[in-house]
Amino acid sequence: MTPVSSKKTPFTFDSIEPESGLKAALGKSRADIIAEISASNLRGRGGAGFPTGTKWNLAAAAKVPPGGRKFVVCNADEGEPGTFKDRVILTEYADLVFEGMTIAGLAIGAADGILYLRGEYLYLRPHLEGVLARRRAANLLGKNVAGRDGFDFDIRIQMGSGAYVCGEETALIESLEGNRGEPRNRPPFPVDTGFDGQPTVVNNVETLAWVACILARSGQWFKSAGTAKSAGFKLFSVSGDCTAPGVYEFPLGVTVQELLDKVGGSGAKAVQIGGASGHCIPASEFSRRIAFEDIATGGSIIVFGPGRDMLTVAKNFMEFFVEESCGQCTPCRAGNARLLEGIEMLERGECSMAYLRELLGLCETMQVASKCGLGQSSPNAFMSILKHFRDEIMGRTAVAH
């Protein structure tokens, strides 16, 4: 009943000398720090994959209004179904994350860091506050950090309150500001108009940990792993029908089959990559690569064994989106509910092909017309399951449950 460590492979993080990334950063100019990150080709590990160096450059160049200040926000609102790598990082490598935030503060010229921690992880807070207190005592946070005159940086923790959509960066900022977590229109982007209208960098927990590693080693070192378009290593949260679920590190570009062999899921029928908002990959496509140029993901891998009913899977995901849609825009609010109804019709064996085509048309509308990533990606699982497993979904004669 008590949680155990989810870590299943050694992580590159283990080989990094503590604070060596920050030390290296303190010896560089702001431009050189960002140049090192850009040279590494690091892309956001939360799932969207935006180049981190580009984001930092924009925030560094952004003008601060009189009396204003820049912010570094760590997105620890890990809520994508099947994702738990950030919990492991925050539990076992919190120093590395805070080190990465401090480097970000130095690079963009921010004095304030905020860790936005999901409400479900409240039990991690005492540990994280302890790490922050230790860093303050060691002058790794606070005034003149690590003896660098004029570089002040501190980090506070703000809790989420149970809303998946707050993992979207503008919804997260709305929540930080004391509002409903409803995503904003973009542009303007947070690097320009973020928390309290100030230039703000929002990075995923894992991204910031890699930042510290890259400064400790080099951009070239990071780039030497992975593929040409997807540099470096990635943590994967593996769950479902496999013998050794947990968090694994692989270089990007690993094939689905290689990953399955490693986690004890070789006989799988399908794999959901990217969580509820990701794609369902059938066994015939297990030679595909997990990388930004093929199957992009924040790292959620859910394995489905031979006996699993894929319509049940689609229904579970759609129930999730009906619950978690913020309700602000119509395609997402109404669309997800219609898709769930459609799945229930399929379950009862009452869905005509004509209506199914209408539902697929609705999926496309949601993808193009929804305001944020939630509604744009929520039809993915339904569409990919329908595409690959139509033979087991149409013309059902009995209710599955």
Added chain:
Amino acid sequence: MLVGQQQRLSDEIRGLVERYGRQRNALIPILQELHAAHASISDFAMQVVADELGIHPSEVYGVVTFYQFLRRESQGRFVFRLCRTISCDLAGKARVARQLENDLGIGFGQTSADGRFSLEWASCLGMCDQGPALLVNEKVYTRVTPEQVHQIIEECKATFGAHARQVAHA
């Protein structure tokens, strides 16, 4: 609510405002503290918070009703949240759910008549490799089996009172 109770609650809210400030971004931390202390946020509390922060009470209402962990209706001292995401589903959450209903004597979305227990679904709890996962207030239980449900409830009953809701403060 009695006048004395209202006064106490108002004082408590003013104390929180002292700590977190009057700016809008203090709203959610204040509401989180209130909810942790009272297991709900009453209309009266929302009005006082709005007055203190100088915003319309409908703004506070909008925030309270948006977030899963902030509630107007009173919740039990122990809130059981069973993860309903697919990984915990594959790991057998349906039987745990049934046994929770049986042993607590309430359905999902309900609070027991004695005000001790609430039962709810949670979206992914981030324990997907160790499901089924159950969050009881701030404590997480993993690989929960139907026969363990009774023991978890007994643990809660044993701690009811002084340690019922320990909340980490900044």
